[in-house]
Amino acid sequence: MSVERLIADMDSELHDLCQPLTVLSCHLELAHWKGDADSLRLAVRDSIVECRRIVQAVARMRAHLAAMLEMHPPNPREEN
Secondary structure (H helix, E strand, C coil): CCHHHHHHHHHHHHHHHHHHHHHHHHHHHHHHHHCCHHHHHHHHHHHHHHHHHHHHHHHHHHHHHHHHHHHCCCCHHHCC
């Protein structure tokens, strides 16, 4: 796989990470505004699902980054 393809995949994964974060924020904010116990319980339940999506997106990003580093390992002389 080319570096360009891996970068494009990483960009897609970043987008996939933003979606559940936005949903998570909206669920919690709406429940906060409503303020009742049922709304809060529903927000927590839905937020757990979104957190799982976030974890999956981060795992995919880590896999893409590992593949990129494997293809192009860092040059220790360039780090300073």
